[in-house]
Amino acid sequence: MRLLALMLIAAAIPARAEVTKFEIISRQSPALEGRSFGQAGTTEKITARATIALDPADARNAVIADLALAPRNSQGRVEAVTDVVIIRPAHPNGTLLFEVLNRGRKLLPGWTQDTTDAAGIRQEQAADAGNGFLLESGFTLVWTGWQADTAPAPGGLRIDVPSVPGVTGPSRDEFVLPPGPGPHRIALSYPVADPASAQLTVHSRADAPRRALGAAKLIDPSTIEVTPAPDMPDGALYDLTYTARDPKVMGMGLAAIRDVTSFLRYDTSAANPLASHGQTGLSRAIGFGISQSGRVLRDVVYFGLNQDERGRVVFEGAMPIIPGARRSFTNARFAQPGRNPGPQFDRLYPVLAFPFTYPVLDDVLSGKRDGILLRCRLFNSCPRVMQMDSEFEFWGSQASLMVTDPQGFPIDMPDDVRLYFLTGAPHANPWDAVVRSNPACALPLNPNSGGPALRALITAMQAWIAEGVEPPASRYPQIGQGTLVPPDRAYPAIPALGYRGQYTRANLIEQTEGGPEVRGEYKLFVPRIGLDGNAVAGLRLPIIAAPRATYTGWNPQAGASGPQELCTQSGGAVPLPATAAEARAAGDVRPSLEELYPTQDAYVAAVRSASAELVRSRLMLPGDASAAVESARAGTLAKLGR
DSSP states (O other), X not given: OOBOOOOOOOXXXXXTSSEEEEEEEEEESSOGGGOOOGGGOOEEEEEEEEEEEEOTTSTTTTTXXXXXXXXXXXXXXXXXXXXXXXXXXXXXXXXXXXXXXXTTBOOHHHHHHTOOHHHHHHOOSGGGGTTOHHHHTTOEEEEEOOOTTSOOOTTOOOEEOOBOTTOEEEEEEEEEOOSSSOOEEEEOSSOBSOGGGOEEEEESSTTSOOXXXXXXXXXXXXXXXXXXXXXXXXXXXXXEEEEXXXXXXXXXXXXXXXXXXXXXXXXXXXXXXXXXXXXOSOOEEEXXXXXXHHHHHHHXXXXXXXXXXXXXXXXXXXXXXXOTTOOOSOSSTTOXXXXXXXXXXXXXXXXXXXXOSSSOEEETTTTEEEOTTHHHHHTTOOOEEEEEEETHHHHHSOGGGGSBOTTSOBOOOOTTEEEEEETTOOSOOOTTOOOOOOTTBSSOBXXXXXXXXXXXXXXXXXXXXXXXXXXXXXXXXXXXXXXXXXXXXXXXXXXXXXXXXXXXXXXXXEEETTEEEEEEEEOOOEEOBOTTSSBSSSBOOHHHHSOSEEEOSOOBBTTOOSTTOBOTTOOBEEEOOSSXXXXXXXTOOSOXXXXXXXXXXXXXXXXXXXXXXXXXXXSSOHHHHHHHHXXXXXXOTTOOOO
């Protein structure tokens, strides 16, 4: 491996692109310690900094909050600078695969290439590429910083965006104090403009009532000091509402995703490190995001930013993974993109907001008519969409609003959208997770991971946008199919689960000077569960199709009884009874292992049959199917640790 000397490309790029400077920090060729990836060959890794400059007068940029108020350069444009990392195989397949970062971190390599999180972020050593799926497939991988409020971290990528001086407005910070008696210093998201406005409240947990603590003690405009309330438990939620100043133009992060991708695809000048002999070799692009970054990708589409300033399509395909019906708190005044409203924290931040799904619908609560694809339909710039949600998203991220209107009536998806439900999965897991206990959660933790499904869906998306091959039909719970039901009708009687109807509500939240207020509630549904305790619909990997346990997308908080008190992002796992006698003694309606699989060979045959069906449906790759059968033979597929 040879590391090229530091290179600085400072020449301005003509106004044909919104990337006005692309500064190459380093180039490694070959990268990943010279590892070769089949026919795709070795790789090159490029680390860079890109400057984007947005024209506030351009109609395509007008949607970015506060852009028109931000400081401008001598050409009248608003600038931001972002980190960029590129990994390109020697023989690429013509598709740029852009992962929207999750809090500055790369997640895609870990999810699809079976690596640790640290290795996926690092992408330096040969082993960091894991099974090599993405690079063997020939994808050019690109990551760009988009989140301006993420903390610097090893391997993390950020963007620097301008602030708007002199603008004030309401803001809010929710936080949990560190252990110890304090006092503790808390950094705020924005400077306080009016000290008298900084009012503190506390509640023991998200479902408990708030109690006023009075004015906060300011150390400086961006820091408060808090002493724990003596009668509150560890983990209590403190909430500061205040009048803030100098908002950051956070929405420029969405534009950075657009503009860096467009530059790498379309700019054929010497400034583009992917350009050679007047072409880039990239004829299409897929936008991809997991969890927070899946929500951000939905915002890129929603705000019409899948079209660059020259009207060119940025992503032919978009793959938001586990976003549920939510988007992000990015393109707004005093935005906080890092917030993740869920069962336990950040519940009243405006991340769940109409529109929830892709078709254009009416919302009687907000009085709006909108859809995620509304803007891009107007300019013929919509990507083909493949969204995958885990089972947790129905309990924690309001996923039923993807397939119902705001009043709870079923709707259909347009032809260019596919929805997939990863049955029996929590929000996220590493590929090698096993069942384990967490004292904060009532049930053992669900070990399921989505790597095999994700590899198949990425392959299907590539065939869809490159060859026009229709992807597998949606597999998502539906009211009309009887697979999506009210929460109190989801489960048969299974004493070992102890389900009490908890799920995270879908509220219409209005931001006021005094803080967020709930103005209404949307009707939600959850997947219908079969007699084995597993959901009957969806993309059922062999661990679910040939079960040895019940795998849930929800897990109650230990000792909690509130209607929304679930362990954030966690699911549960409860083994099936070993014998029919054991099931009868426990009043358990689930079938026993001895009834389902009289012999080990019968179990392996069930896994083989389920895997073959998924391969036929293009929802599992043959290599992953073979691995599932071998895991079943070894007794490790169920990940029960026994």
